[in-house]
Amino acid sequence: MRADARRNREAIVSAALELLASDPEASIGAIASRAGVGRVTVYGHFCTRAELIDAVFESALAASERTLSELGCAVDPRTALAELIAATWRIVGRTRGLLLAARDHLPAERVRELHRLPLERVRSLLHRGRSEGVFRTDLSEDWLIAVYYNVVHGAVEEVAAGRLEERDAADAITRVVDSAFAPA
Amino acid sequence: MRADARRNREAIVSAALELLASDPEASIGAIASRAGVGRVTVYGHFCTRAELIDAVFESALAASERTLSELGCAVDPRTALAELIAATWRIVGRTRGLLLAARDHLPAERVRELHRLPLERVRSLLHRGRSEGVFRTDLSEDWLIAVYYNVVHGAVEEVAAGRLEERDAADAITRVVDSAFAPA
Numbered sequence: 344m345r346a347d348a349r350r351n352r353e354a355i356v357s358a359a360l361e362l363l364a365s366d367p368e369a370s371i372g373a374i375a376s377r378a379g380v381g382r383v384t385v386y387g388h389f390c391t392r393a394e395l396i397d398a399v400f401e402s403a404l405a406a407s408e409r410t411l412s413e414l415g416c417a418v419d420p421r422t423a424l425a426e427l428i429a430a431t432w433r434i435v436g437r438t439r440g441l442l443l444a445a446r447d448h449l450p451a452e453r454v455r456e457l458h459r460l461p462l463e464r465v466r467s468l469l470h471r472g473r474s475e476g477v478f479r480t481d482l483s484e485d486w487l488i489a490v491y492y493n494v495v496h497g498a499v500e501e502v503a504a505g506r507l508e509e510r511d512a513a514d515a516i517t518r519v520v521d522s523a524f525a526p527a
Numbered sequence: 528m529r530a531d532a533r534r535n536r537e538a539i540v541s542a543a544l545e546l547l548a549s550d551p552e553a554s555i556g557a558i559a560s561r562a563g564v565g566r567v568t569v570y571g572h573f574c575t576r577a578e579l580i581d582a583v584f585e586s587a588l589a590a591s592e593r594t595l596s597e598l599g600c601a602v603d604p605r606t607a608l609a610e611l612i613a614a615t616w617r618i619v620g621r622t623r624g625l626l627l628a629a630r631d632h633l634p635a636e637r638v639r640e641l642h643r644l645p646l647e648r649v650r651s652l653l654h655r656g657r658s659e660g661v662f663r664t665d666l667s668e669d670w671l672i673a674v675y676y677n678v679v680h681g682a683v684e685e686v687a688a689g690r691l692e693e694r695d696a697a698d699a700i701t702r703v704v705d706s707a708f709a710p711a
Contacts, residue, residue, distance in 0.1 A: 443635075451630065451684055479706075485690045486699050489681045497677035500635055506669045515670050522663075522706045 352388050354378040359399045364437060367444035371395075393448040400445045400457055407434045408460045420472030424524070425517045427464065428495075432513035435499060442499050458492065465491050469524070478524045490523050536572045538562040543583045548621060551628035555579075577632040584629045584641055591618045592644045604656030608708070609701045611648065612679075616697035619683060626683050642676065649675050653708070662708045674707050 344352070358378035362369035371392065375382045389395035414430055417423040435442065445454050455462075465488055472478035479487075498516050501507035507515060528536070542562035546553035555576065559566045573579035598614055601607040619626065629638050639646075649672055656662035663671075682700050685691035691699060 446635065451627075452688060455684075455688075482699055482702055483691070486685065486703075489685045489690065490678060490703050493677040493681035494674060497673045500639075501670065501673045504636060504639075506673065507667070515666055518666055518711065519670075519674050519707045522709060522711065523703045525706060527702065527706065 348388075351378070351380050351384055355380060355385055355388060355395070356399050356402050359395055360403055360438070360441065363396070363399060363441045363444050365440050367440040367447065369440075396441075396444050396448045397453070397457075400441060400449070400454075403438055403441055404457055404460065407431075410434060411461060411464060416468075420468055420475060420477045421521060421524075423468055424465075424472070424520065427468065428517045428520065429513045431461065431495065432498075432516065435495065436502070436509050436512065439499050439503060442496070443503060446496075455492070462488055462492060472524070476526070479526045481527050487524060491520055494519050494523075532572075535562070535564055535568055539564060539569055539572060539579070540583050540586050543579055544587055544622070544625065547580070547583060547625045547628050549624050551624040551631065553624075580625075580628050580632045581637070581641075584625060584633070584638075587622055587625055588641055588644065591615075594618060595645060595648060600652075604652055604659060604661045605705060607652055608649075608656070608704065611652065612701045612704065613697045615645065615679065616682075616700065619679065620686070620693050620696065623683050623687060626680070627687060630680075639676070646672055646676060656708070660710070663710045665711050671708060675704055678703050678707070 355374065355378045359369070359374045362374055362377060371382055371385050374395075375385045378385070385395070389398065411427070411430055411434075414426060417426055445457075449457075466484060469478055469484055469487055473480050473484075494516055498507060498512045502509050502512055539558065539562045543553070543558045546558055546561060555566055555569050558579075559569045562569070569579070573582065595611070595614055595618075598610060601610055629641075633641075650668060653662055653668055653671055657664050657668075678700055682691060682696045686693050686696055
């Protein structure tokens with residue numbers, strides 16, 4: 344890709360991230376205009392809205408991964424999990440619209456695949472907590488990770504629907520995951 | 528609607544339910560042929576795949592509501608919840624593809640709205656359990672219902688992805704919801 348094409352692509356992804364974060368329905372026209380390019384240029388890089396959302400989501404998750412990797416890791420797995428949820432929600436709450444756009448335009452398995460790295464982070468914490476007897480072992484790791492993932496996504500939808508206050512979300516997620524992960 | 532048009536519509540919805548239950552990608556052609564009508568007749572009743580899925584989903588949920596209303600209501604709210612989950616999963620497990628088709632073709636809020644009656648059933652049980660001190664009261668009813676809904680939907684996706692055995696799903700859901708609803 345030529346340097347100017349690469350710059351345009353980056354400008355489009357970054358403009359789309361900014362707009363979709365608060366409005367999952369942001370139009371291609373609005374995104375093009377925020378990026379300082381024409382709609383035709385956007386479609387030159389991304390044939391469909393889904394392709395653009397996929398690229399934006401991938402880029403947002405890479406940025407989020409850099410933030411989460413800077414978290415210290417508390418010795419107590421339950422504390423570490425609460426800290427991970429709080430940090431995750433600080434990111435998710437800010438880019439809520441993007442997650443809703445991804446859910447509406449990408450296959451569910453693709454959305455989950457894009458979350459591979461943050462979910463690996465939960466898996467390794469879960470693994471440590473299980474070996475220390477702090478988290479339950481009567482259910483599979485895969486299922487507990489699915490519970491975590493679905494509870495966080497549920498919170499995004501509840502906030503969007505006005506049934507949960509954004510400021511209460513991290514605490515609401517933590518209390519549920521903490522109970523769901525506790526030894527039976 | 529004329530009687531033959533009504534019969535056709537019912538045949539289409541019932542054929543679609545049968546096929547989508549196991550294959551969320553079942554084609555309109557296959558549905559028409561199972562219903563004994565032409566594709567044009569299907570499109571005469573349902574302009575889009577989403578409209579057809581909406582109608583099928585509504586009809587499946589009405590049938591499911593009739594089944595769930597026949598459940599006795601155990602005196603202990605935790606037992607009643609476990610029985611409700613088991614009965615729900617017997618229905619959901621059988622029509623899993625339909626839920627996945629709905630998730631892919633209908634807005635998330637519409638899918639949730641179509642679940643209004645089964646969710647009211649959970650709400651009333653939750654309400655009773657909270658007043659009896661069996662379920663937690665440190666989180667809102669809305670949020671606990673969202674947790675229930677998202678955990679059940681998560682199980683559908685995990686089974687579809689091959690990460691959870693269908694025969695283990697009701698137990699896996701019950702254990703998580705039971706812990707998540709327990710007083711903190």
